[in-house]
Amino acid sequence: MPAAPDTIPTHSRSERESSGGYSGWRLLREAITGHRGWSRAWAKPAPRPRYRVVIVGGGGHGLATAFYLATQYGITDVAVLERGPIGLGNVGRNTTFVRSNYFHPQNIRFYEFSLQQWEKLEQTLNFNAMVSQRGTLNLFHTEAQRDLFTRRANQMRLLGVDAEAVSRERVKALVPLIDLDNGRYPVLGGFLQPRGGTVRHDAVAWGYARAASAAGVDVIEQCEITGIVRDAKRVKGVETTRGFVGADIVCLAVAGHSSRLAAMAGVTLPIETHVLQAFVTEAVKPVLDVVLTYGPSHFYVSQSDKGGLVYGGGLDGYNTYGQRGTLPMAEELAASAVTLMPGLARLRVLRQWGGVMDMTMDGSPLITRTPVDGLILNGGWCYGGFKAIPAGGITTAHLIATGAPHPLAAHMGLERFASGHTVDERGAGPYPYAH
Amino acid sequence: MLRIRCPWCGERDEVEFRYRGDATKLRPAGDADLAAFAAYLYERDNPLGWHVEWWLHVAGCRQLLKLVRHTLSHEIHAVLAPSDEVSLPTAEARR
Ligand SMILES: Cc1cc2nc3c(=O)[nH]c(=O)nc-3n(C[C@H](O)[C@H](O)[C@H](O)COP(=O)(O)OP(=O)(O)OC[C@H]3O[C@@H](n4cnc5c(N)ncnc54)[C@H](O)[C@@H]3O)c2cc1C
Ligand SMILES: [Zn+2]
Numbered sequence: 457m458p459a460a461p462d463t464i465p466t467h468s469r470s471e472r473e474s475s476g477g478y479s480g481w482r483l484l485r486e487a488i489t490g491h492r493g494w495s496r497a498w499a500k501p502a503p504r505p506r507y508r509v510v511i512v513g514g515g516g517h518g519l520a521t522a523f524y525l526a527t528q529y530g531i532t533d534v535a536v537l538e539r540g541p542i543g544l545g546n547v548g549r550n551t552t553f554v555r556s557n558y559f560h561p562q563n564i565r566f567y568e569f570s571l572q573q574w575e576k577l578e579q580t581l582n583f584n585a586m587v588s589q590r591g592t593l594n595l596f597h598t599e600a601q602r603d604l605f606t607r608r609a610n611q612m613r614l615l616g617v618d619a620e621a622v623s624r625e626r627v628k629a630l631v632p633l634i635d636l637d638n639g640r641y642p643v644l645g646g647f648l649q650p651r652g653g654t655v656r657h658d659a660v661a662w663g664y665a666r667a668a669s670a671a672g673v674d675v676i677e678q679c680e681i682t683g684i685v686r687d688a689k690r691v692k693g694v695e696t697t698r699g700f701v702g703a704d705i706v707c708l709a710v711a712g713h714s715s716r717l718a719a720m721a722g723v724t725l726p727i728e729t730h731v732l733q734a735f736v737t738e739a740v741k742p743v744l745d746v747v748l749t750y751g752p753s754h755f756y757v758s759q760s761d762k763g764g765l766v767y768g769g770g771l772d773g774y775n776t777y778g779q780r781g782t783l784p785m786a787e788e789l790a791a792s793a794v795t796l797m798p799g800l801a802r803l804r805v806l807r808q809w810g811g812v813m814d815m816t817m818d819g820s821p822l823i824t825r826t827p828v829d830g831l832i833l834n835g836g837w838c839y840g841g842f843k844a845i846p847a848g849g850i851t852t853a854h855l856i857a858t859g860a861p862h863p864l865a866a867h868m869g870l871e872r873f874a875s876g877h878t879v880d881e882r883g884a885g886p887y888p889y890a891h
Numbered sequence: 892m893l894r895i896r897c898p899w900c901g902e903r904d905e906v907e908f909r910y911r912g913d914a915t916k917l918r919p920a921g922d923a924d925l926a927a928f929a930a931y932l933y934e935r936d937n938p939l940g941w942h943v944e945w946w947l948h949v950a951g952c953r954q955l956l957k958l959v960r961h962t963l964s965h966e967i968h969a970v971l972a973p974s975d976e977v978s979l980p981t982a983e984a985r986r
Contacts, residue, residue, distance in 0.1 A: 715937035726933035728912070729962070774893075774910035774946075777939045777963045783892050784906050817933045874929035886932050889910060 475666060478582055497662060498542075498669035503676050503701050507535045509856055510694055510703035512681045512717060514538025516547035516842060517834045518709035519664035520849025521856070522673040523581075528850065529857035532672035536665075537696060539680035543661035546711045547842065549811035551734050551756065551768045553747050554843040555592045555652035556617055559608045560879050562867040563820070566847055568617050569864055573846030574655060583663030585655050586761065592652030592747040593622065593630060597641040601751050605647035612649075622646040630746055633797040640795065641752040652747060654758055660845060684721040684831070691721065691830040705856055707832040712777070712812030714822075714835035721828050725835075726817040726873050728888040730771045731810045732839050733781035735789065737803040739763030748796075755792035765803065767793060771815070771839070771889055781810035813838055818878035819891030823852050823861070823868040832856055833870070838891060893960075896970050899952040911945035914957050939963055941979050 475497045476482065486493050509525060511518045514536045525531045554574050556567035573580070574587050596602045609619035624636055627646045636643045669675050676698075683695035684706065693702035708717045712729045739762050749756040754770035769789045772782055786808065794801045814836045816822065821844065822836035834852040837844060851862035861869060867879050884890040893905035913935050919927040939962055946956045959968040959977060968980050 715935070716939060719936075724930075724934045724936065726935065728935050728937050729939075773905075774960075775937065775942065775944070775962055776965065778965060782905075784904075873933040874925060887912065888935075889912070 475670075478584070497666040498675050501674045501676065503535060503537065503674070503679060503696065503698050505700070506693070506702035507674070508533035508703065509535075509705045509707065510701055511536045511707045511709055512694065513545070513708065513710035513713075514542045514661075514665065514675060514677065515545040515709060515711055516660055516664065516845035517711075517837070517848045517852065518707075519661065519668055519675070520845050521707060521709060521834060521852040522675070523664050523668040523671060524849045524853035525856060526668060526671035526673050529853050531853075531857055534672075535674040535676055535701065536668065537679045537681060537694070537701065538675070538677050539697075541677050542665045542675065543658050546811040546813060546837075547661045547845070548658050549734065549809060550657055550839075550842040551758070551766050552654040552657045552842065553592065553652070553756070553758065554587075554655050555649050555747075556843075557592065557594070557608065557612060557619060557647070557649045557652065559611055559881055561611065561615060562879060563881065564612055564615050564617055566851075566864050567843060568615070569850075570844050570847030571651060573850070574843075575651075577655075577660075577663070577846060581663040581667045583659060583666060585659040585663055587653070587655050588761075589651050589653040590746055590758075591630075591648055591650045592749070593627070594647045594749045595627065595643050595751050596645055596647065597643060597751045599644070602644055609647055618649055618651050620648045620650065622648045631744060631748060631797070633743055633799050635796065635798050638795050638798075648746075654747060654760075655842075656761075657842065660842075664845075664849075681717065681720075684717070686721055686828050686831070689829050691828050703830075705830045705832060707834060707852065707856055709834040709852070711835065711837060711841070712814055714814045714833060718826065718833065721826070721831055723826050723828060723831070725814075725822075725833075726870070726886075727814045727822075727836055728775045729777055729812050730774075730815045730889060731776050731778060731781050731812050732768065732771055733785055733789075733808060733810045734766065734768040735786070735805050736760070736764040736766050736807045737800070738806050740765075740803065743799075750792055750796045753788060753792045755789055755796065757793065757796075764806065765793075765800065772810075773889060775889070777812055779810050779812050781808065813841075815888035815891060817873060817886040817888055818880040819882060819884065819888075820879040821848070821868055822870060823848065823855060823865040824870045825855070826870065893965060893967065895946065895956070895958070895967065897948050897951055897954070897956060898970060898972060899954055900948065903948075903951060907948060907950040908946045908956075909949045911947050911955070914943045914945045941968065941981075943977050943979075945973075
């Protein structure tokens with residue numbers, strides 16, 4: 457339960473630097489001296505009455521946007537207002553896969569830019585985010601699926617991104633536990649992006665919060681936005697559980713809640729909110745060294761550094777704000793897991809959770825101006841916004857700072873729907889639950 | 892797990908049904924402008940609260956049903972035929 461606002465300890469701006477640099481040497485020094493030198497990783501200021509930029513939502517995208525505003529665009533008069541503690545939204549609920557194996561050129565370029573930022577993130581943030589490029593392997597089980605993946609791989613290679621076709625034999629070598637000839641859906645081969653992989657999700661939230669705070673941003677937790685104040689044309693600020701906060705620009709980065717926040721400003725979005733679940737088994741010795749996706753059903757799995765198998769699949773199927781998930785999907789995913797790797801039947805599932813996400817009408821995200829001047833939206837991430845965090849942060853900061861879309865995110869505007877320029881990876885049409 | 896009381900088949904598990912989206916969106920007249928069609932196709936209220944929505948009884952009678960369901964508690968208030976009038980549980984319900 458969130459603490460009452462007036463009981464939250466606050467820290468002066470001068471305490472920002474106090475967490476110091478993180479390094480192997482520092483760890484060694486602290487180990488020898490009993491770990492007494494560590495301090496709070498980010499400051500806990502109280503909200504000021506006014507900021508140049510207020511970012512609503514302290515998830516991956518909100519924090520990254522603040523960090524890049526301060527460090528790349530020189531705007532430090534910024535607050536990130538988060539209703540709970542940092543890291544409990546989808547940024548801490550996802551299955552941590554990062555990759556750039558999309559089909560549409562605009563998406564390949566955007567996600568590849570993001571992947572390149574992941575590759576140097578730990579240096580950028582001075583935080584160990586455990587970026588692990590173990591490869592993402594998508595299996596195919598029919599010739600049509602093979603053709604589709606080949607087309608996607610070729611598209612990626614044309615744009616200079618790594619993608620390889622993988623034979624059945626190599627699939628078996630990469631995933632020794634796999635049952636290639638499972639009764640129903642024999643594995644014909646796979647499509648590998650060697651540079652794909654996983655990143656420690658909590659560390660991404662904490663790393664961006666710490667770095668943004670050190671760069672001068674106010675990261676404010678336990679501060680829920682309850683209203684958006686605007687006049688006929690322009691946004692004026694936000695009503696919060698800790699009072700009114702004025703702003704020249706308000707940027708929404710609230711993942712599954714974009715529709716509700718936009719409605720506070722009188723804006724209706726092309727979004728429906730859906731839940732996606734994830735599961736973790738008990739920990740075992742290393743058995744799986746790639747991120748694996750299974751073709752016949754929607755199922756993906758990787759092994760965490762602790763040893764648990766982390767897996768998930770598709771949406772529960774109907775719109776909901778319930779952060780929980782229901783049993784039919786749990787059953788379907790367990791069935792997929794044991795069809796793919798029968799040995800997994802021996803494992804017990806330790807934990808299950810759900811996260812609510814913006815599903816857009818074309819399955820692609822929104823980094824966009826809105827009909828209200830000064831109100832910017834970063835949202836619509838569907839089930840794929842974790843990998844997008846660095847690029848989402850940079851391109852949203854660009855839009856806020858310059859007033860114009862970043863070239864890499866120019867296709868993510870709201871206007872694409874009315875103008876017929878939707879970017880629909882699956883070709884599923886305007887059905888948010890089908891992407 | 893939802894249990895949906897189909898007017899034709901009785902109470903069944905959710906796995907027999909497929910969700911088909913917001914049932915309040917009505918197709919504009921043929922000569923309506925582009926903005927009206929864009930709103931019809933793409934814009935959704937997406938409320939936290941009562942939602943009027945289509946479900947198809949795929950593995951049953953294959954009728955299209957109109958449900959009034961709460962998007963947080965998942966409580967089902969009514970299961971109706973497509974042409975039935977909807978009455979929401981409370982006045983403030985649609986948003
Ligand atoms: C189970 C699951 C698995 C996933 N797996 C992957 C994956 O493998 N790879 C991938 O790329 N993506 C994945 N995703 C998607 C990814 O997690 C999201 O797209 C991404 O995290 C969303 O952006 P965010 O981090 O900013 O969201 P969040 O962390 O949810 O941030 C939004 C924040 O806004 C806050 N907020 C909401 N309303 C208010 C308010 N009124 N006032 C103040 N604050 C508010 C919330 O508390 C929250 O902290 C997955 C998602 C789920 C649920
Ligand atoms: Zn029926």
